Amino acid sequence: MEEYVFICEDSLEGIFSGVYEAYEFKKEEGIESHDILHLAVKEPDMYRLFTQYIRLETNEEKAKKVIRTIKRELGEHTYYDLCLAAICVDEEKADAIYHTIVTGLKYHDKNVFARLHDKAVHKAFTCRRNAANELHYCKEFLRFEELENGILYAKIGPKNHVLPFLVPHFADRLPADNFVIYDETRGEFALHPRYKQWYLVTNHEFDERELVYSEEEQVYRELFTEFCQTIAIEERINLKLQRQMCALRYRPYMVEFQ
Amino acid sequence: MKQEIMLGDKQEIPEVVKNSNAIEAFAKRQQTIMDKLKILTDAAKYDVSCSSSGVERKGNGRDMGNCSAAGICHSFSADGRCISLLKILFSNECAYDCKYCINRRSNDVPRATFTPDEVCELTMNFYRRNYIEGLFLSSGIVNNPNYTMELIYQAIYKLRNVYRFRGYIHVKGIPGTDPLLIQKIGFLADRMSVNLELPTADGLKKLAPNKHRKNILAPMRQIQQGIQQSKNEVILYKNAPEFVPGGQSTQMIIGATPESDYQLMMVTQSLYENFALKRVYYSAYVGINEDKELPAVTGGTPLLREHRLYQADWLLRFYHFRAEELLSEKKPNFNILLDPKCDWALQHLEQFPVEINRADYQTLLRVPGIGVKSAQRICGARRTARLTFEDLKKLGVVLKRALYFITCSGKMMYNTKLEEDYITRNLLSVHERLPFDRDGVTYKQLSLFDDGQENVRLFEHVAGARLKIPSGSV
Numbered sequence: 001m002e003e004y005v006f007i008c009e010d011s012l013e014g015i016f017s018g019v020y021e022a023y024e025f026k027k028e029e030g031i032e033s034h035d036i037l038h039l040a041v042k043e044p045d046m047y048r049l050f051t052q053y054i055r056l057e058t059n060e061e062k063a064k065k066v067i068r069t070i071k072r073e074l075g076e077h078t079y080y081d082l083c084l085a086a087i088c089v090d091e092e093k094a095d096a097i098y099h100t101i102v103t104g105l106k107y108h109d110k111n112v113f114a115r116l117h118d119k120a121v122h123k124a125f126t127c128r129r130n131a132a133n134e135l136h137y138c139k140e141f142l143r144f145e146e147l148e149n150g151i152l153y154a155k156i157g158p159k160n161h162v163l164p165f166l167v168p169h170f171a172d173r174l175p176a177d178n179f180v181i182y183d184e185t186r187g188e189f190a191l192h193p194r195y196k197q198w199y200l201v202t203n204h205e206f207d208e209r210e211l212v213y214s215e216e217e218q219v220y221r222e223l224f225t226e227f228c229q230t231i232a233i234e235e236r237i238n239l240k241l242q243r244q245m246c247a248l249r250y251r252p253y254m255v256e257f258q
Numbered sequence: 259m260k261q262e263i264m265l266g267d268k269q270e271i272p273e274v275v276k277n278s279n280a281i282e283a284f285a286k287r288q289q290t291i292m293d294k295l296k297i298l299t300d301a302a303k304y305d306v307s308c309s310s311s312g313v314e315r316k317g318n319g320r321d322m323g324n325c326s327a328a329g330i331c332h333s334f335s336a337d338g339r340c341i342s343l344l345k346i347l348f349s350n351e352c353a354y355d356c357k358y359c360i361n362r363r364s365n366d367v368p369r370a371t372f373t374p375d376e377v378c379e380l381t382m383n384f385y386r387r388n389y390i391e392g393l394f395l396s397s398g399i400v401n402n403p404n405y406t407m408e409l410i411y412q413a414i415y416k417l418r419n420v421y422r423f424r425g426y427i428h429v430k431g432i433p434g435t436d437p438l439l440i441q442k443i444g445f446l447a448d449r450m451s452v453n454l455e456l457p458t459a460d461g462l463k464k465l466a467p468n469k470h471r472k473n474i475l476a477p478m479r480q481i482q483q484g485i486q487q488s489k490n491e492v493i494l495y496k497n498a499p500e501f502v503p504g505g506q507s508t509q510m511i512i513g514a515t516p517e518s519d520y521q522l523m524m525v526t527q528s529l530y531e532n533f534a535l536k537r538v539y540y541s542a543y544v545g546i547n548e549d550k551e552l553p554a555v556t557g558g559t560p561l562l563r564e565h566r567l568y569q570a571d572w573l574l575r576f577y578h579f580r581a582e583e584l585l586s587e588k589k590p591n592f593n594i595l596l597d598p599k600c601d602w603a604l605q606h607l608e609q610f611p612v613e614i615n616r617a618d619y620q621t622l623l624r625v626p627g628i629g630v631k632s633a634q635r636i637c638g639a640r641r642t643a644r645l646t647f648e649d650l651k652k653l654g655v656v657l658k659r660a661l662y663f664i665t666c667s668g669k670m671m672y673n674t675k676l677e678e679d680y681i682t683r684n685l686l687s688v689h690e691r692l693p694f695d696r697d698g699v700t701y702k703q704l705s706l707f708d709d710g711q712e713n714v715r716l717f718e719h720v721a722g723a724r725l726k727i728p729s730g731s732v
Contacts, residue, residue: 107642109642111638114635114638114639114641114642115638115639115642115643116635116638116639116649116652116653117639117642117643117645117646117649117652118643122652136330139326139330140330140331140332140333141332141333142388143387143388143389144386144387144388145387146386146387152386152387154388170388172316172317172324173317173322173323173324174322174386175317175318175319175320175321175322176320176321176322177322177386195319195320216383220383220384220387220389222292223291223292223295223380223384224384224387224389226292226295226296226299227295227299227341227344228333228335228341229335229336230295230296230299230300230303231299231302231303231335231339231341231345232303232335232336232337232339233303233304233337233339233544234337235544235558235559236337236338236339236542236544236559236561237336237337238336238337238338238693238694239336239338240338240694241334241337241338241693241694242334242335242336242337242338244338244693245331245334245338245340246333246334254333255387255389256333256389
């Protein structure tokens with residue numbers, strides 16, 4: 001039997017509007033089951049036989065409709081989980097999200113993420129967990145540096161697209177600070193002007209070497225590094241455990257490991 | 259020591275001592291903030307608790323700081339412990355002489371004392387850079403408990419009301435402090451802890467001659483009642499001030515006195531039940547001081563024992579176990595080879611196997627290889643399907659441990675026997691993941707295969723250049 005793969009943009013709106021198109025396509029073509037419809041976020045490395053590939057444009061209206069339905073039928077909590085799954089690096093996420101929504105709507109199950117025996121739900125669940133874990137690590141290991149003009153600057157290099165979920169945490173925490181978080185992997189900036197709404201900036205030319213740090217910055221870096229070294233109990237040194245708790249890939253961004 | 263002699267006899271102070279005192283005083287003035295931080299961190303590092311959990315407090319849109327109920331660790335030190343709070347002493351001057359403590363009066367260590375402003379500046383600047391989640395403030399006894407707690411109160415009062423800090427604050431309660439002072443601090447702090455120090459009154463008498471069991475339990479009780487009262491008030495008046503909203507914890511040293519694991523667990527259980535503590539921390543005794551009252555450190559730090567106690571502690575708090583189920587007078591210590599839950603299950607094989615698709619949540623929790631999360635997932639998933647062993651793997655059940663104790667739709671996974679010896683043998687062949695080296699002492703302890711240098715020489719000809727030994731492992 002012929003299968004269909006919809007290729008949509010790798011973004012929240014892209015995936016959700018893809019879901020809309022898939023439903024619409026199913027209805028128009030009179031297809032019986034969602035099983036032969038798939039969603040992907042990029043062109044496949046290998047094209048399969050008996051499969052039609054359909055490229056989609058992102059449509060905000062359609063995405064909004066899907067989001068509204070998810071919130072109403074599956075609840076805010078499921079919506080948040082699906083959003084987290086959507087920022088994961090895993091390319092199979094779009095299909096997993098699509099089929100999780102299908103399952104949820106079919107059984108009117110607000111607790112659809114509990115159906116872990118379902119293959120698609122399990123996949124969406126692991127994507128969500130992956131993204132949520134990294135989001136938490138970023139809250140833990142992100143380090144701000146104070147620039148000359150008092151602005152706080154932080155650089156992160158996450159695998160998943162966690163930045164939009166990360167900023168609210170810091171905006172709530174540091175309302176009186178101007179801060180910038182730079183996602184090195186995607187070249188994306190989050191800007192938070194003091195006491196104002198934060199926003200994202202992409203495609204901006206930027207050279208880190210031009211940054212000038214404040215005089216105090218070096219002092220606090222040294223103080224904290226010293227603190228981290230002193231707090232360890234020599235008789236209990238356990239670098240394996242340290243590595244398990246704080247993966248090496250986060251350390252280039254952390255002052256105490258420089 | 260010199261100072262003590264001076265206080266002891268009232269004769270005229272010799273010129274030399276006077277001078278050296280002047281030098282000391284001068285040196286103290288010259289202490290930089292870096293020196294102080296180093297001294298007072300070093301003095302605080304044996305405090306175990308560093309958690310920033312238990313309080314959910316959103317930002318107010320104006321001042322710096324919020325709190326997250328799950329807690330956030332910000333770094334991990336070389337011993338693998340988390341760094342969540344700026345853990346420092348206000349002062350490491352101490353009037354007491356507890357045998358096990360690095361800061362005891364009779365030790366000759368560099369001394370330092372912060373000013374409230376220094377503590378505030380450090381906290382604010384570290385917090386702003388996302389280095390820490392808040393402040394952990396403890397102190398040696400300067401003059402007397404009340405004087406010390408007054409200093410701590412001043413520091414955190416300033417931090418909350420002048421610097422307007424809304425992050426996490428953990429304050430150590432010093433036994434023997436005026437209840438009024440504890441009350442005032444409780445409304446500023448998120449968590450308070452009073453150290454039990456040693457599990458029994460006898461041990462305390464022997465090793466901490468200046469502390470008394472009664473004085474330790476009194477503030478603990480006061481904080482417990484304060485928390486309860488504050489909770490009731492918050493129900494009535496939404497904006498009533500919160501008293502120690504993150505709950506209280508305590509810690510005790512293990513291995514310095516001869517208590518058995520059974521005694522320790524009974525003490526822990528009664529602390530949870532009678533004092534409504536959030537956490538009890540155990541700290542494996544590290545021989546810092548030499549004293550005739552203290553045990554000689556021969557086997558290294560008892561990390562395995564500490565690990566088993568924490569495992570059992572989790573069983574009490576999240577798995578609905580009771581201390582009497584795990585240990586008894588006859589069997590007073592934990593099994594070295596098996597974790598407490600496996601050990602329990604092997605003694606109670608009559609309760610197994612458990613049917614995954616039918617057993618209630620609490621029964622599932624008692625199966626080795628099933629944790630809180632996987633038990634919850636099983637309960638969630640089986641509402642809509644009959645679970646198979648394949649599904650259990652997806653849910654995060656550790657099948658290599660669980661398979662001897664469970665059935666799915668009436669069938670065991672393999673043809674296994676429900677016999678103690680047989681299961682024990684099989685469980686032991688599966689390597690238990692411990693957070694430190696297998697010998698249960700420390701990761702640094704050497705054995706033939708741990709010694710990188712030695713290994714390189716031994717296996718050079720076999721592995722050649724491929725053998726890379728991480729430099730940190732030795």
